[in-house]
Amino acid sequence: MTVRGVSILGSTGSIGRNTLRVVESLGPAKFRVVALGAGRNIAQLADQISRHQPELVSVQTAEAAEQLRVELRGRDISPPRIAIGESGLIAVATHSEADCVVSGTVGAVGFVPTLRALEAGKRVALANKETLVMAGELMTRAAAKSGAELLPVDSEHNALHQCLRGEQRSEVRRIILTASGGPFRTHDKTAIESATVAEAMKHPTWNMGAKITIDSATLMNKGLEVIEAHWLFGFSADEISIVVHPESVVHSMIELIDGSVIAQMGVTDMRHAIQYASELAPLDLAKLTSLHFEEPDLERFPCISLAYRALKTGGTLPAAMNAANEEAVHAFIDERIALTDIARVIESVMNRHQTCPATDLEAVLDADRTARAAAAGVIESLTRAPVVSSAA
Numbered sequence: 001m002t003v004r005g006v007s008i009l010g011s012t013g014s015i016g017r018n019t020l021r022v023v024e025s026l027g028p029a030k031f032r033v034v035a036l037g038a039g040r041n042i043a044q045l046a047d048q049i050s051r052h053q054p055e056l057v058s059v060q061t062a063e064a065a066e067q068l069r070v071e072l073r074g075r076d077i078s079p080p081r082i083a084i085g086e087s088g089l090i091a092v093a094t095h096s097e098a099d100c101v102v103s104g105t106v107g108a109v110g111f112v113p114t115l116r117a118l119e120a121g122k123r124v125a126l127a128n129k130e131t132l133v134m135a136g137e138l139m140t141r142a143a144a145k146s147g148a149e150l151l152p153v154d155s156e157h158n159a160l161h162q163c164l165r166g167e168q169r170s171e172v173r174r175i176i177l178t179a180s181g182g183p184f185r186t187h188d189k190t191a192i193e194s195a196t197v198a199e200a201m202k203h204p205t206w207n208m209g210a211k212i213t214i215d216s217a218t219l220m221n222k223g224l225e226v227i228e229a230h231w232l233f234g235f236s237a238d239e240i241s242i243v244v245h246p247e248s249v250v251h252s253m254i255e256l257i258d259g260s261v262i263a264q265m266g267v268t269d270m271r272h273a274i275q276y277a278s279e280l281a282p283l284d285l286a287k288l289t290s291l292h293f294e295e296p297d298l299e300r301f302p303c304i305s306l307a308y309r310a311l312k313t314g315g316t317l318p319a320a321m322n323a324a325n326e327e328a329v330h331a332f333i334d335e336r337i338a339l340t341d342i343a344r345v346i347e348s349v350m351n352r353h354q355t356c357p358a359t360d361l362e363a364v365l366d367a368d369r370t371a372r373a374a375a376a377g378v379i380e381s382l383t384r385a386p387v388v389s390s391a392a
């Protein structure tokens with residue numbers, strides 16, 4: 001059996017750590033970790049290096065690299081090469097011995113490295129959905145040109161991949177993404193307006209990184225997934241629906257033209273989507289006493305409509321939406337704006353964005369930069385607003 005080389009972008013995050021658990025459970029006869037890309041969590045990265053001994057690692061800054069050298073001193077391993085910043089992540093993504101690249105960084109930082117992996121013909125297991133939202137056309141074109149495989153790690157898209165297997169495209173009427181509804185599913189508008197970061201971080205069914213957890217609270221995560229599904233499976237915005245399903249047992253569904261629905265079900269564990277791992281508990285059907293499905297409330301969760309609008313308009317608007325969302329989520333986590341301001345920031349940036357074709361890298365990066373600058377201005381004005389009103 002051939003041993004496959006694996007590179008992981010975002011190895012210290014939730015997806016990265018789960019990937020390493022899968023790699024460990026499958027054993028060294030199947031996979032060898034050749035390169036790891038992380039940000040600033042040096043203690044975690046150093047432990048991963050001790051366990052997996054990759055040839056190359058990348059960290060966010062020169063200070064982090066120095067910290068890592070100190071951490072690794074005295075460990076009984078041959079130290080890896082240490083690269084830095086975006087060029088470091090690109091080196092991890094295109095490592096000559098990597099057969100498979102797990103794209104598990106969060107946000108736009110993973111975009112160019114993931115694109116380079118696809119251009120290099122790597123098999124890319126994509127969790128970093130923001131990259132496909134920003135530049136679906138560029139990414140899918142790069143994969144088609146090099147013959148690279150682009151596999152979804154998101155549990156919903158992984159489920160769709162399984163549901164669609166063996167079905168004729170002409171037989172499928174629509175795809176249906178399930179959403180847990182997040183921690184504010186049953187809250188009214190006022191309660192959502194005053195939600196704290198700690199409340200928003202309590203996801204009912206999944207344990208994930210901070211940004212995706214906040215995206216799940218605003219349901220922007222589902223909006224991003226609609227755009228991701230469009231690029232992965234070629235369905236139009238009108239052929240992709242969302243249904244809220246609080247138990248998160250059904251990971252997604254497809255509806256055929258005869259009206260029948262095919263659902264994929266499983267336990268809520270990302271390792272299923274990353275790779276089948278034998279240690280996982282199977283779904284105990286006898287314990288499933290009831291499953292609920294409801295329409296998403298677009299008034300309380302306006303991010304969904306913003307994502308549909310971005311997808312329908314196309315061009316650079318999804319990249320602008322994604323950048324505005326990232327900036328707004330960080331501002332919410334820093335307690336500078338309210339949870340409901342996130343949609344306000346995104347909408348304001350989208351209204352001002354001059355959409356152009358997203359057919360080259362510079363256009364996408366420019367939309368990302370411009371939207372971040374515009375979002376910073378909107379966030380600043382929202383941050384000042386309460387001070388002005390309380391003084392009045």
Ligand SMILES: NC(=O)c1ccc[n+]([C@@H]2O[C@H](COP(=O)([O-])OP(=O)(O)OC[C@H]3O[C@@H](n4cnc5c(N)ncnc54)[C@H](OP(=O)(O)O)[C@@H]3O)[C@@H](O)[C@H]2O)c1
Nearest residue numbers: 010012013014015038039040041105106127128129208209
């Ligand atoms: N978690 C899930 O279950 C799940 C499910 C579906 C999809 N996803 C998607 O997968 C992606 C990762 O999510 P996550 O939950 O794993 O996020 P996370 O736990 O926050 O991990 C993010 C990873 O990205 C790294 N990173 C962040 N900024 C970086 C930078 N500037 N340079 C280099 N590395 C950087 C972090 O490094 P440090 O921690 O070392 O700073 C960390 O390794 C997201 O796009 C998310 O939407 C996640």
